[in-house]
Amino acid sequence: MTTAELIAADSGTTILIKALLVFVFCVVLTLMSVWGERRLVGRMQERPGPNRVGPFGLIQALADGVKLALKEDLIPAAADKIVFILAPIISATTCFMSFAVIPITGEVSLFGQKTAMQLTDLPVGVLYVLAIASVGVYGIVLAGWSSGSTYPLLGGLRSSAQVISYEVAMGLSLVAVFIYAGSMSTSDIVAAQSTWWYGVVLFPSFAIYAISMVGETNRAPFDLAEAEGELVGGFHTEYSSLKFALFFLAEYVNIIAVSALATTLFLGGYHAPPGLGFTEAWLGGWFTGIWFFSKVLVFFFVFVWLRGTLPRLRYDQFMQFGWKILIPVSILWILVVATLRTLSLEGAPRIVVIGFASFVVLLVMAANIGFENAKKKKLESLEVEVSEPTFAVPTVPMNVSNINVSQSSKGGDHV
Amino acid sequence: MSVFDPYAPSRDTTEGTVYSVTGGDWDSLVQEIGSTKEERVVVNMGPQHPSPHGVLRLVLELEGETVTEARAGIGYLHTGIEKNMEYRSWTQGTTFVTRMDYLSPLFNETAYCLAVEKLLGITQDVPERASVIRVMMMELNRISSHMVALGTGALELGAISPMFFAFREREIVLDIFEMISGLRMNMAYVRPGGVQQDLPEGAIPKIREAVKLMRKNFKDNTTLLVGNSIWMKRTQGIGYLDLAGCTTLGITGPVLRSTGLPWDLRKMQPYCGYEDYNFDVITADTCDVYGRFLIRMNELEQSLRIIEQALDKLEKLEGAPVMVADKKIAWPAQLAMGGDGLGNSLNHIREIMGTSMESLIHHFKLVTEGFHVPAGQVYAAIESPRGELGAQVVSDGGTKPYRMHFREPSFNNLQATPAMSEGGMVADIIGAVASIDPVMGGVDR
Amino acid sequence: MGLEEKIPSGFVLTTVEKLAGYMRKNSLWPATFGLACCAIEMMAVGSAAKYDISRFGMEVFRASPRQADLMIVAGRVSNKMAPVLRQIYDQMAAPKWVIAMGACASSGGMFNNYAIVQGVDHVVPVDIYLPGCPPRPEMLLDAILKLHSKIYDEKLGSNRAQIIKEVELAAMNAKPTIEMKGLLA
């Protein structure tokens, strides 16, 4: 029995319970992840991190949430009131919706009824997630536009451009998965990965997805829409109180959502890692949920790790990266995958498939070398044109022992 | 405004029209400006903004993300230190100057004291041990100052961790300052004629240990930033300012050295005995933010070299005086902790109270009135972490400065902001300003 | 600042007060308001592992005043900066608190001259005055902890109105400073 059929048999109560569980799961995971992020970043910077509120500071995020809820709610005079209020609501609701199609466990029994922890199974589940994510971005864009001040406006503009370009890359990276799985339903894709994870088979797709999911969620090093150094708070500069809390919530739920999607599409979903398949029957199938969690948490850790390590990209560099690298590479990769898939489906001999694959690898290497050479040449030919100044520029008489650090190795006299 | 208006006159300059506004003529003025200019996005960064170091205000005119015009507004931290010093004695002056550029207090003090000593004509009489201590303290200070520059610079470009590693190093240096002077910042440790007090017992081995530790730790930030392709992309070719630009704008320090000119006053016009130390001037010829950060990173190592040589000298000069011999200038307090945990050395108090009336009078006069400084004016310049820090001092022969003026490197260097950032992106301004490393306390004084 | 203001006084209100106080004190987000020397010590509290303000959940230095609860005025406030300071204070959402960090912010310190505002309490109400020039990071932590206990004991709703009434009455009956002789009498 496929998951879709399992879920179709759910009674009304089961659906309600599952919906509640998914919601609670999201909220709890968000609270924990806010705390977890601050603790993890703290450890990376050799400091303890929040540890006073509750055991190990566990309810730190809850305190933040309650405090925000108790704060005064400000609406700036220059703001467009309706849109200003609507924006955080759009952000916060849509981020939860994508969880409806994520398969969290395999077959489990819920109060004696056989089901799977997945709210619904759409035949176009992944497309649904992408669509919902795009709607969520409206929250950010509208927030920036309606605040009536320059920083949020710039943040909102950046965000809309960012999401448009990274959604393209993200969508393209998923095409390979669809081709291989032969389906757009999340549960079918998980089922298709029971032997090989797509993260291994379709590694380039996985890498592109992983990069664009960071861009999609506005996280470091792609946190341009917030960019504290330049735009203060970006789109949420003018937000306070509960409305800000909703954005805060949405950001973390989004991280969990894209991580969950990545787990589903590339890391075998709720399936145990290879060799540990026997654990899947434990606890009546609920153990598969633990595998799912652990994979999501690995992604979450990577998110935190990136934030602790990398500076922010500049806006134009970020767009260049998206349009000039991620998207062309995705398209090429889809061509390759489609060809390989067709070849193997048509029953071409194995040698042809391998030959084609190695031909592509060689081609990529050659292109890379050519590209590097071109870059070097470009660097060499790049002469800065300096107009002669009309006044005296000091000539350097100095016999000072100096080290020119931009010319790599050491010079000067170390007496 | 064609008709001359006595209340709001305007004149046209190369920077645009300058209006003098008094009272309630704002409305007419705004109307006039509004009717002539086309619509544009003007972003007002600061004076309270997370990035531009402290209370700097940047007014940016944007076209999309590109900055077409950038103007810096300063004065939000103007403290009137120069004026206030005219009402205090020469010794009290160090207490004020130390609070100017709060990231490099010892440089302010040394520049001021060198100028006062020049006025007094005792430059040659300052004991060698005092000069060596000054050099050591200044180089430690250079490390702590560069650390803040690197940490905040990285933070402004979006990398949070380097900040924490930088402050870890800074704490090591501040601990040494606290051990020597009793204060972490604003220590007023350098005084005209020498330094406030000698190193405490066991200071030298402790500093040696700290130097070793720092040498090991410096790698952390370098590896986090240099070689990180995002950081390189954000810094290379950004904030370009070549030698011609630097000289015409009077820019000194790491920004000047990033054009390849090895101009460092420690080498070119040595003071405090810098000619006796072996070290290299760090330059780069990239003229950009990357080069400036690289210079700062490498100057740390040179500072450690100087500190080690200073420590060797100090060991040889054990027990030597740290204040000029002239009792008319030397602050009479031989500072030491009394039995009550407060105050002055008991021996000193016993002497002035018990044995010598003249000592008491002398102490009283010197502490309340201060010493007289012969009339004249001098300019003393030193190489602070940000460039040439010059103290322009005028004396009228009295016990207080007649006029104090500081030529602050940050004040001057900040003028390069438009030249470095116009035509770039919004995010580049942050990097360019961070590479100048302005400290607003110094800019506004 | 909504429903909790409408609870009638009594057991429920005191419980809500305690809960709100606990949550507020444990999630006190400071606005970045560094001015001078003290700002560097404030940064040290946030950035040096030795002090680490994040233990109290306060590492979330908000760049936007709208999201901040606490303004640490760190350093001397000049006449030119005072209007900006007030504007930022006004932009903060209630409940909000202010720490005047250092001698200059508290009283003008050593700079009694034409440029400096003699104490930031001329511009905004101050909850904690922190002496020192600049105060050590430990002193700032201590001030913050004192503010925490103050926030924890803060009243809500009708209890708060009662206290405000009492304080105002006391202020009305108080002698002007010029008549308070104190030790000099």
Next chain:
Amino acid sequence: MFGAKGTGDTSGYGGLIRTAASTGSSERPYGSYFDEVADDLERAYPMFSEAIERVVVDRGELTLHVKREKLVEVSKILRDSLKFEMCMGVSGVHYPTDAGRELHAVYPLLSLTNNRRIRLEVSVPDLDPHIPSVVEVWAGNNWHEREVFDMFGIIFDGHPGLTRILMPDDWQGHPQRKDYALGGIPVEYKGATTPPPNERRSYK
């Protein structure tokens, strides 16, 4: 012994009588590289004796007192012929007792090529505080001149945008002149007041 001669000021604050410091002109030879600088300038600028009022060598520093009309010309020569590429700003000094030349502007110059320093000084009367701007020669003097305008009220003619820089735009007066009080507010403490430092003595 303690230098309190003449004024009889034993208040401990030395604040009774402030006289302007004025060192007389120096005679050749000036010593150090100063003779060479003076020679070079004379050679490059024939109107030397007209433009330079006085040459002062004091404490190892050379000061050229320049007439204000000639300041820009002299500056250009110094920059282009004598290689003083950098001007380290300008600082104002107010000598209220020096009648007819109350306001001084002091320009420290630095030559990177020759590693030399000299100083230019221009003095103007209080009633006509105009000095030609040297921003066209050394662009870096822009803010410095604005600061001197702000603090001393010296008007630099030809400056591209001479406005207040450190004080608020609507500030009255020029705070660092000697006739401007230190300011501040009297501090009140339980009935006793502490006046600002410059008003602490009754001899004012």
